[in-house]
Amino acid sequence: MADCGEPDGPGNKDDITRSKNEGKELSKEEKQRLRKQKKQQKKQKERKNEKSETEKEKTPVSLLPPPRPVATQKAPSALPAPASAPIPVPASAPFHSSPAPSPADKPAKSKAELKAERRARQETDRAAKQPGSSSSGIKTKVPLSELNPVVKRLPEHVQVDDPAVVKRLAKKLERQQIPLRSDYGYKVSLFSHLHQYSRKAPLTQQLSIPSTVIHPSIVRLGLQYSQGIVAGSNARSVALLHAFKQVIRDYTTPPNEELSRDLVNKLKPYISFLNQCRPLSASMGNAIKYIKKEISNIPSQCKEEEAKTKLLTCIDRYIEEKIVLAAKAISKYAIEKISDGDVILVYGCSSLVNNILCEAFEKSRKFRVIVVDSRPRLEGREALRRLVQRGISCTYVLISALSYILPEVSKVFLGAHALLANGYVMSRVGTSQIALVARTFNVPVLVCCETYKFCEKVQTDSFVSNELDDPDDLMVTRKGKTQLENWQDVSSLGLLNLVYDVTPPDFVDLVITDLGMIPCTSVPVVLRVKNLDQ
């Protein structure tokens, strides 16, 4: 760890020697503390000009308290996200504040006096930072609560069983004049923290018919989402951007408002509405972030017409680059991986994978495809239709026949809904099974995903954040009889219709993106590069 200036010199050494004497239990803590100290020193140098000279006196204070708060600091720092790694630990900032000046003062005072001074200063600091908490018993809590701004709050859509959160959501929707969609049916207890809606109760029931609050194209989009007419990550994003184009075209800046701020505010209720119709996908989230950024970057002196055309071209460019061209690039890379005589397994209907296979077929690669399908969506039928229409020879099985058919397979191509920051692949439910069984049979698994679907979320299981579809979809009518017709009356029966699941990176051999072919664990690198670019 490069030391910048070592202003804390003598104090540090004292501490380290002390800890060495006390035993090696504190060594890890000490190392962490050292690291943090160094980081703070770096931050400090920026803050030196601001802080008053009284801060200088706090340096001696910094020595003792660290051992205790360090323990508590460690716990929160282990919290999610590589993003939170450079925890500034503002709590300890005052402790380590400006050790640079006056190291010379330290030897002048005795240890007991130093301790007393430190404690006094800590108290004043805490009193200043948190009016009301004065007792020393809150010492351990203080660093935590000051760390809270770094800890992200749980999104409301995974806290549906918490009535306070639901009330907050209802209030927010009421403010935006969007109707609240009520949950339907009994939820399996493991997933009771997620929303579950019924397709037969559309949100438009509670809207006025010539919809004035919400732009008509957004209402149409919401309907198409909830009825499943627009399904699939890419299709949903393109449809969303298309609807936003119409919104922007019909938008007029009210007087005394700026387009860059007002338009973003106008889009917020639409996004809530779409979220109520169907939870937003990761690709949609990224698209929305991009648009909001573009809108807020519009200079205030820009005329409205000019601004609107600029936004429309931005959207067109985004679609062209991130979706259309990305698909072409991915096909180019993927075709290198397809050799003659291959037997390729695909699951469900991924627009990207279908695209790749069709292009490969056009480039005269000889291969055949096995389409694996699963209930209740049975999307594989649509994939099958599109591939057979082009002339590719296909086999169709249900997922229960997977281990029967895998010995024939040479490669597995999977599409993804999103790629998470820890390398996990979020895709249609059943994908992780396919990857698992393929791994057992030593069949390579290749995931195809555009970079705009990479998201900063981290998930290791499919429970915390998922989507529950309409449970009535699981009912099947054969020969006029529907066995599950009255499933709500059976108190011990719950129907679960999950939409997504996460595949660990150990099962994925390669991810083909428009940036190239990368291993699954390189996703955070791509995210970092993307963030730097922007």
Next chain:
Amino acid sequence: MELQAVLMAAGGGSRMMDLTYNTPKPLLPVGNKPLIWYPLNLLERVGFEEVIVITTKEVQKMISTDPKVKLDVKMKLDLVCIQEDADMGTADALRHIQQKVKTDVLVVSCDLITDAALHEVVDLFRAHNATLSMLMSKAHEFTETVPGQKGKKKTGEQRDFVGVDDTGKRLLFMANEADLDEGVVIRKSIMRKHPRMHIKTGLVDAHLYCLKKSVVDFLADNKSISSIRGELVPYLVRKQFSKSTNSPKVIDETHQNLKKNDSNVNLEIQISSRDEELLHLTQERSCWNDHRGDMSDAYHGGRLRCYVHIMDEGICYRVNTLAAYIEANRLAPKLFDEPAVHPSAVVSERCLIGADSIIGASCQISDKTSIKRSTIGVSTTVREKVKVTNSIIMHGVTIEEGCNIQGSVICSNAVIGRGADIKYCLVGSAQRIEPDAESTNEVIVGTDQLMEI
């Protein structure tokens, strides 16, 4: 704006001339409210703020003075008058207001009484980007005896054949018995695309249509179509499957032609073509199909789509015959929450008023009268010892003592003399029934009206 509402109130009520020769159909009282109030209330409840009402001058005058319409309806009514004698069909009327139509339209007929959930119809229109979306309902048998009906009910009502696909939403075939020569002819192209079709005959067309703006523009160019229900709808349903309809040339071309006259044409065409590309990209990437089993894309690649929402339960009546009028009067009170007896009516204590009767404003009901399952209009005077059962009494009627009225319709301003016994009759407007007259199953109208027929 998403949708504009157009209310067709210029019809003459040709199938119930006895009722409408004096009162125009939109103003016939049903449950003591003018008939036009019901569709207006429906539109208002759903959230419309403006309605274009196409009507005749006479009706316009009466509407502006009618308190019910003026006070209860909060929407802005844009009354467009057309000549009464011009014999305009509904499509002609739409053509007449083409300049006012700026977006897609919702066409409603003034004689529709329903509590349907309109969002079902409009959702089909929105979600599938349909050209036409309409409402139909299962027909209920009329149970009330119709006054003036001699003998069996004539089955002159021609049946409508409606063909829907397996989901029950897509409209595949529509024809009226009158237009078919020998049998129902279904084209092979339809059967190839939709092998399972359900053909229904017992449906009532509510005459509520959601039409795209391009259809109105198309009407402007095709002056031969004069009725929406009779000609336009079957035409559109047929056009879904016509060979040239991978781009419905007729409708699109006229749309393009109209645009050519506009100076901003290039921009608009560019916009619409780029948007089309995006929509096409969306459909291509979406893993949804509306049918399965064959090799074609969603909607079979067709651009023109017609949808129908068929109501199973609920009230849906078109008041265009006498039987429907009577039935509607029976059921109308269920649609709104007003007290059965209007507060301003003077009702004496010793009369029996059944729970399902409606007494209008400023009525005077005297002692010892019995009113069961009936509707008494505004400003009607009912003297002592009168028995009114199962009847509809309109406004301004005077019923003298001792009368017995059963299953009849008494139009406005009629006077029923003392002791008259009226059973299953229709008494025309401003007619006088002699005292002690006994009529059963008759239509009593003025002699000048008889000449018209």
